Amino acid sequence: MKRIRLFFPELKRLLKSRLTWLIVLLTVISPITGLILYKPATASTMLSMYLANPAIAGGVVGGVLFGVLTVYELDRSNRSRVNVLMDAVVSPLSMALIRLTALIASALITLALTILIWLSISWWRIGSVFSGVDYVLAYVLMMGLALPLSILAAAAFYQFTRRLDLSFVLFAAFAGLSLTVWAGNWQLCWLNPCVWALSDDFSNFRIFRSVTYMRLTWLVALSGIWSLSYLCIRRYGKDLFRSLIWNVRRICRPIIALLLVICSGIAYAAQPMVDHSNPDQTVMSFYEVPYAQDVVCTNRSAQVLPDTAAGTVSGKAAYQFQNTSGTEQTIAFGINPGYTVSSVQANGVNIPFTVSDYQEYNEAMLETSIPAEEQVELVIEYRGFPQEDYNMSALQGSAEISKTYVCLQNASLSPRLMNVLPDEGMYPTTIEITLPDSMMVIPFGSGKAEILAKNNDGTATWQYESNGTGGILYAGDYIRENIETDGMTIEFYYGRRHQDVMESAGAVDAVKSVVAYCTEHYGTLSFGSGDTLKLIQSRVSGGGYATDGASLLDEADFTASNLGDGSKGTVAGEVMIHELVHQWWGLGNMFDSSDDTNPWSAEGLTVYTTYRIVKELYGESYAQENYVKQWQQEVDDYYLNYYVRHPEALEMLPSDKQLEITGNLSYVRQYCEMPLKILKAQQLVGGEEAMDQILHDLFNRELDPAYPYLTYQEFLDACGLTEEDLNLD
C-alpha cells in the first residue's frame, strides 16, 4: 500500500525533470525516423510504410532513450547522494520498485502522447485504408512495449553493476544484439520486432499476435532478470554478494525471480507461432515417401471450421480409398505442425496413428495404416493454431485467420495426402467451410464457392469443389467485379477497404485494356482456365503467383503510394495497367531475380507494354511525352550520375550507402533504360508489329522446366541482336 502511495510522488518528481521531458519529446517525434532512416518493414503497403516503420522505429529510438533515462535516473540519486536521505526513510528495495514503476508509467504517458500526436499524421499519410485498430495495436505492440522492456533491462544492468558506464555498455550491447545478430530471429529481436509487412486491406492479427508473444516472453524474461538484479541491490554498505545473500533471506523473492526466468524460457521454447521445419531447404524427404501399393484415392472432402476470434481451425477430413492390395497399407499425410489430431477412423473404427516430430516445409507427417479392405473411408479430425514455416519466421503473416480475413493453404486447410495416387488422375475434392457471413470465400483455382447454408449464429457455410491433394482458400470482405473481355470473364476480387482506391484508379477499365491488349498481342495466360480467370487481390505476400484459373495480385501493387509511382505510369490508372501487365511479364512469363549490373527484369517488358497500351488508349504524342521522354531524361541523368561515372567512389562508401545508391541506380536501369533498349530493338527489328511477334513467340515458347525464366539472351536471340546493338550511346 505504501509503495502505491509513493508511486505518484516519484512519478511527479520524474516528470519535473527536464531530461525526462527531453526524452519524452524525442521519443514522441522518433517515429519520424521510420519514415526517413530506419525502415525494417520492407513491404510497400501503406500500413507498412506509414505505420509499421514509424512504430518500430519509435520503439527502437524510444527504447534506447528510456534505457538511457533509466540508468541515468538510477545513478543520479547515488551520484548526487540524495539516496542517503531517501534510504533513511524508505527501503532501497521499495524505492527500486517505485522508481521502476514510475519510469514505466512515464513511458506509458509517452506512448499515449505519441499515439495521439501521430494519429492525424498517420491518417493523412495512410489515407482511405487507415484502420484505428491497426493503428493502436501497431503503436502499443511495436513501439509501446519496447519502452518497458528497455527500462527493465537498463534497470537490471544498473542494479547488477551499480555503475553508470558499465550499465550503458551492457544496455548498448543488449540493444545492439537485437538490432544486428538477433534482427532476423522473431523471438530474440526484443527491441525491433520482425515485421516485414502490414496489410492495408486485410487483417494483421497474425503478425500482431506474433509480436505480442515475443514482447510478452521478453517482458517475463526481463522481469525475471530485473527481479534477480533487485536481489543484488546493495544494502547496509554490503558488496554485491553479501547484499544478495542478505536479500534472498526472504525466500519468496528469489523464487519469484527464478519462476519468471523459467516461465520465459518455457514460453520461448513452446512458442506456438512457428513450426520446427528443417532449416535445410534442400531436403525434401516428404516427397520421397513411397507410394502405397495398389491403393488409390477416389474422393476426399473436408469440413473446416475456423475460429476467427481465436485464430484456430478445427476440421474433419474424409478420404475414400480403394485398397486392392489385400493388405494393410500405410498412408501418409502432411499436416500443419500446429494442429493436433484428435482421432483417425477407418470405416468408422478408431485406428492408431503417429505424427512425426520431424517437420519439413511447414508440415509434420501423419501416418496411419488403413485396413486390408477394398473400400476404406478414412476420417481425420484435427484442430489447432496453424503454425508458419520456421524458415519464413521473419516474414510471418501468411496464415491469417481473423474476423475479416482468412487464408488457409494446403496442410493448414486439411491434411495433405502424400503417398496415394489418384484414381484416373484426379483427386475429386469437396471443401466445406463455415465463416462469418460477411466473408466471401474464394478458392484459389477454378473452383466456384457457393453458400450451402446461412446459419443462425451469423455464419455461412460455403462449399466448393476442387481437384488436388492440397489447395488454397482465401476469404474476406471482398468486392467482386465481373469483367467481360474478348470472350473471357475476369473475376476481379479486391478488398472493400480498397474500393475508393480501385475506383479512382479505374481498375475495371485497366483490367479490360490489359487483358484485351496482352491477349491479342502475346497470347492467353497459361493459368487461365477455359473462359474464366480469377484475379484475386491477396493480403501482402511479397509477390503474386498463379494456378489454373486464378492469379494472385499482391495488395502492395495497389496502394495509393504505388499507384502514384511515376516510373510505372503517369497516373494511377496507368500504374494499375502496369501491375496487371505483370500477369504476362512476371507471372505468365517468369524472370530470374535481377542483379544490379543488368537492366534485364520483368519491369522492362512491363513498362514497355504499359507504354504500348497507353499509346493505344491516349495516342502517340501522350505516350511519347509521358513515357519515352521521361525514360530518356532519367537515363541521361543516370549516365551523368557521379557514381556511374566514378564507380570507384561508390566502392569507398559504407556498404548500406552503397546499397541505397545501387538500388536507386538499378531502378532507373530496369524501369527506364531497359524500355528504351526494347524501343531501340523495336526499331532495329522493323517496328511494333515485328516486336509484337517476337514477344508473342517468346511468351508462348516451350519452357525448360529446370529454368523456366525468360533471359536477356533469349530476347536478344529472338530479335537477332547483340547487347552492343542496344547500347544507348
Added chain:
Amino acid sequence: MEINIRNVSMTYPNGKVALKNLKLNLKAPSLIGLLGPNGAGKSTLMKLLVAALMPTGGSVLVDGQPLAKTDRILKEKLGYLPQDFGLFDELTVSQFLDYMAALKGLRDPKAAIRKTIEEVNLEEKAKAKIRTLSGGQRQRVGIAQALLGNPSFLIFDEPTVGLDPEERIHFRNLFSRTAQDRMVLLSTHIIEDVQSVCDQIVVINHGKILFTGTPEQLIKSAVGHVGVFWEKDAFQEQGLHITARVNTSQGIRCRAVASKLPAYAKEEEPSLEDAYLYLISKEGA
C-alpha cells in the same frame, strides 16, 4: 524511545576498523552531542543507527528490538541529516519537501511543510529551485527534510556546517526545543554548539567511546589540567597541548591542556573545548 548499542563493531570491506566493541545506551528525551575528531567513527555510528550500515559485530536494539529486524519501523520514526547529502536540483524547496513528506507517509504534508519551512527560515525560498540555492540554504533544506513529520528520533551529522553564526544559534535553539520530547543526536565539530544545547555528550575516537556524560562532567574531568602561560617562559614540554596562542603587547599568551601542568603555567577554569581536547590528547598519549 530507547536505543541500546551492544558491543557494536564495524569493519569495512576494505579492512578499515571504524568501531570497536561500542557500548552505549540512549534514552529519549535527550539531546546528545557526539564529539570526536575526523575519522573517529561518528558518521559510521550514525549510519549504523539509521540502518544504512549493518554492524559486523554486536547489535543495536531499538526499544528492545534488534534494528536489523525493525529497520522499517525505525525509518518511520527517523529524521536524518547526513554530513554529505544531495537534493533533487530540478525541484523547488516545497516540491522537494513534498516529495520527502510523501516518502515519510505524512498525512497532512502541506501543514507540515509550511511549519518546517518556517522553522528553517526558508519562506522566501519556498518556491525557488534547489539549484539556485546557496550552500547554507541547501543545508537548511536538509535540516527541514529531517524535521518533517516530527520524527521521534533525529540524527544530525554536522548540521550547522555552512551556516552563519546567527543561523547556527537559531538552529541549535531549534534542536534544543525539538529535543524536549524526543531524542536528538547531534554530531559536530563545533564544541560551542554542543555546550549550548546538549544535555549529554558522547566522545568517540579511534572507534571507541572515551566519554559519556553531561558537559559539566566532562568539564569537571579537566579541572587542574588547563593552564595559561607566556610563551617566553615555556620550555619544550612533553604532553603539553597548546589549545590557544594569542599575540599580545606583552608577548604570546598560550593556553594548554596537560595531564600535569608545568610550574610556569597558571591553572585556569576549563571550558568544554579544553575538556574535550584534554580527553582526546590523553587518549592519544
